[in-house]
Amino acid sequence: MPLLEINDLHTHIRLRKGEVRAVDGVSFEVNVGETVGLVGESGSGKTMTGMSVLGLLPTGGYMPRGEILFDGVDLTKLSQSQMRKYRGNDIAMVFQDPMTSLNPVLTIGDQIAETARLHLGMNKTDAEARAIEVLSLVGMPNPKERLTYFPHQLSGGLRQRVMIAMALTCDPKLLILDEPTTALDVTIQAQILELLEDLKDRLSMAMILVTHDMGVIAGRADNVVVMYAGRVAELAPAKELFQMPYHPYTEALLASIPPLEGAIPERLYSIPGLPPDLSTDLVGCRFAPRCRYVQDRCRVEEPPFETPDGYPHPFTCFYPVSAPDRIPVKIVRRDQALSKTGREAIIELDHVVKEYPVTKGALVQRKIGTVKAVTDVSFSVYRGETFGIVGESGCGKTTTGSMIVGLEDVTDGDIRFKGKSIIKDGGHYLKSVRRDLQLMFQDPYASLDPRMRVKDILSEPLTIHRMGTQRERDVTVARLLREVGLSPTAADRYPHEFSGGQRQRIGLARALALQPDVIVADEPVSALDVSIRSQVLNLMKDLQAEHDLTYIIISHDLSVVRFMADRIAVMYLGKLVEIGTEADIFQRAKHPYTHMLLDVVPEANPEVELAKEHGTVRGEIPSAITPPSGCRFRTRCAYAQDRCAEELPDYTKFGDEHYAACFFPMANAPRFAEAEAVS
Structure with a gap:
């Protein structure tokens, strides 16, 4: 039986006018000791899916349908007091920005020990010892000395280690990581990812890794869930997904990445348009307005999430990508x-x-x-x-x-x-x-x-340098907005x-x-x-x-x-x-x-x-x-x-x-x- 099983999960957020369907029918599994990657653009629903597992929904958020089965228990049916027995104990989360997640007026020792006292019932001495133990586990230099440090006294990489240590205090079975390396240097990112991989193996944890970095997913995830507009677009083992993506959205994400080796493209592929507004009624395939393979059927009928005959894994597309369809790339020649x-x-x-x-x-x-x-x-x-x-x-x-x-x-x-x-x-x-x-x-x-409105922001340097009349500056602002791909109407926002x-x-x-x-x-x-x-x-x-x-x-x-x-x-x-x-x-x-x-x-x-x-x-x-x-x-x-x-x-x-x-x-x-x- 999977450690975590999400079935047809729907998470909605009530607004003053309307309702956002942030997660709209998501299903996947996480097995013991497995890492599942959730990838997609901002607004795809990947972070909200992770937050739904913990029941940490924003104001107005609720789950009208679906199951979140953890060790066979449906978390969506539990009260807040019942959820506290799982949250922090069996399921822990590492948030994206440690500087905003850590309390700036408390030492890191107090913050980690607080978790041990609340969830494990430890006294102050034992909680401090546990804090030193988990800081040592995550490779914190001089862990006993660092207990007295405040968050601002640590580098970004060390703050992220503190967040991981706090999450590991109660030996969770499942660790959810929301963009754990986004703001870090490439070397610190490598250290954190190696640390997580080592901890997963040593502690037999399962992990959900939420990120938009396909390179991070490639080396760390066993299975990958590609999300778009609140739905699962494609789900596959990592190696299989990167070798042969079938959904056009997955293909487009991979084509948008600047290559580290081989020929350099003259231009990167960029997905046209923007993701849809999830507070509106969506008809047909959600990716259709941005898809280069779109057909009339896509605009009126929503494709099911299924594994068609002859394909190795499930996706939601009527016209899947095949090898000859790959996005053509024009190569630029540079003087070496x-x-x-x-x-x-x-x-x-x-x-x-x-x-x-x-x-x-x-x-x-x-x-x-x-x-x-x-x-x-x-x-x-x-x-x-x-x-x-x-x-x-x-x-x-x-x-x-x-x-x-x-x-x-x-x-x-x-x-x-x-x-x-x-x-x-x-x-x-x-x-x-x-x-x-x-x-x-x-x-x-x-x-x-x-x-300041955009027109004032853009015209300010022109005013300071006394360039042109007010009418001429307005014309320049409109031209600048068009040059960077924005409508001149954006000037008033x-x-x-x-x-x-x-x-x-x-x-x-x-x-x-x-x-x-x-x-x-x-x-x-x-x-x-x-x-x-x-x-x-x-x-x-x-x-x-x-x-x-x-x-x-x-x-x-x-x-x-x-x-x-x-x-x-x-x-x-x-x-x-x-x-x-x-x-x-x-x-x-x-x-x-x-x-x-x-x-x-x-x-x-x-x-x-x-x-x-x-x-x-x-x-x-x-x-x-x-x-x-x-x-x-x-x-x-x-x-x-x-x-x-x-x-x-x-x-x-x-x-x-x-x-x-x-x-x-x-x-x-x-x-x-x-x-x-x-x-």
């Missing part, structure tokens, strides 16, 4: 060895340093240290190219971008725009060219003023009235308002679904060609950087460790840190993911206040020797545009083969 001849350097960084003082004291503050955010970084960006900067959080990539656009002062060194220093003339030149250097922020919701992808388009329109030469895009698609991400990336490429833009893309998503960038700089703990063309970095990487980043990027290929060795990521990132001597990566490097601690490695040239700072560069080898050290 870019030449500086005839190329104009529009941005030049010359031994740039950025340091922040660390002070102590309530009334009289004294300097006790220095955060070495960026140390001796030099590179050039050519006009018209896309330059990528990658690395973990704290590597200095965002600080570097902020210095380029003048939002951060430079401690030492120089930054030149079109050959002139923007920092050595008292800032006069920077003020004159500020309109030519624009920043596209990571979080469009936080960077757009919620009290507020930011909260738009989806995440639409807000990112507004952020891009704002960056374009002053017709800049350079746009620094800081994690421009990190918070977006895979389908929306492909739309924004394609849009950025189109606008680059149309306006002759130069992009500096800052990201920890290497697949995005590979798709967009001509050249890539890899940063670690404030230092530039490697720079080269896309092919140099992805096929001929020399620095061990670059190899580590590449090895842990999740790919939408179960065979590749399952072949990867665990333990690729070593240790924690050192403090930028007291970075290691010599090579800063040496404390996490498998190939470090005594020389690495004593000397700072200089850059060695490996190609026309390829440089790496390493005494023992890696051999040219397939990315997933065992690495070799070369002296």
Whole structure:
């Protein structure tokens, strides 16, 4: 008998006007020790399905039909007091954002111990001992000491470990994980996923993994449930689903992912339109308005969820995808060895340093240290190219971008725009060219003023720079909205009235308002679904060609950087460790840190993911206040020797545009083969 059996589950949410059918007839099973992945776009119902299992519904939420059988008990029939016996004990959940889920005024020790006291009836001493035990279980460094820490004192990866430890306090049989790695760096993500896999095997837990990252699903899920508009579109074993998806929606999701290997497409496939409004009556196939295989029957008749004759797994489609139907891809050719001849350097960084003082004291503050955010970084960006900067959080990539656009002062060194220093003339030149250097922020919701309409947000820079009359500015706003794929009528709406992808388009329109030469895009698609991400990336490429833009893309998503960038700089703990063309970095990487980043990027290929060795990521990132001597990566490097601690490695040239700072560069080898050290 399955541990969890969901049969024809319906979860509705009452609104002032109408009702949202968030989950509309979902059925699947989870067996003991099995991981089931729930994937789909935002609004597909995957998170609401997980919340329904725990009975954690929003205001107005209820389940009019369906069964949720856990160990043979129908959870939908239980009262709230009865559900508390299962919630936290037998079924636990790890929420998406640990910073908002953890209480900021309580220590992590108190928060974990609270679970043990409430559900296990432990006294304070035993609960504290249990907290230390589960923190050790999830690999928390110095667990006894960390009990006294508050959430803000921990990194994102350690906070996520606390959330997992809290969920494991009562040894649950089922663990539900809602986007557990979305906001994490690729290396921390790999550590968390390896930890979860290890815990599942050691504790014989079942897991439901809710995510929009198909790469995460490929390497961790036994079975995959693809959801769309509150229904199951396709259900299959992971390997089977990735090799041959039958539902057009599944195929489109996979085609929207930037590839990490092989040819680079000129454009990513993007699913047209938006998911349907679940508060309206839907007729026919829910994916029909966005499907490239749609027929008249699809618009009037809803396909059943079944396994047709001759097919290995169930799906909801009258006209399933077959191998010859696969979405065609046009390949773009890139120079693999870019030449500086005839190329104009529009941005030049010359031994740039950025340091922040660390002070102590309530009334009289004294300097006790220095955060070495960026140390001796030099590179050039050519006009018209896309330059990528990658690395973990704290590597200095965002600080570097902020210095380029003048939002951060430079401690030492120089930054030149079109050959002139923007920092050595008292800032006069920077003020004159500020309109030519624009920043596209990571979080469009936080960077757009919620009290301003879109037309005011877009016209504000035009007003500040005294460009045009009010009528001319209104015309410019309408043009900008059309250029980023929005209707001019959006000008009268507020930011909260738009989806995440639409807000990112507004952020891009704002960056374009002053017709800049350079746009620094800081994690421009990190918070977006895979389908929306492909739309924004394609849009950025189109606008680059149309306006002759130069992009500096800052990201920890290497697949995005590979798709967009001509050249890539890899940063670690404030230092530039490697720079080269896309092919140099992805096929001929020399620095061990670059190899580590590449090895842990999740790919939408179960065979590749399952072949990867665990333990690729070593240790924690050192403090930028007291970075290691010599090579800063040496404390996490498998190939470090005594020389690495004593000397700072200089850059060695490996190609026309390829440089790496390493005494023992890696051999040219397939990315997933065992690495070799070369002296």
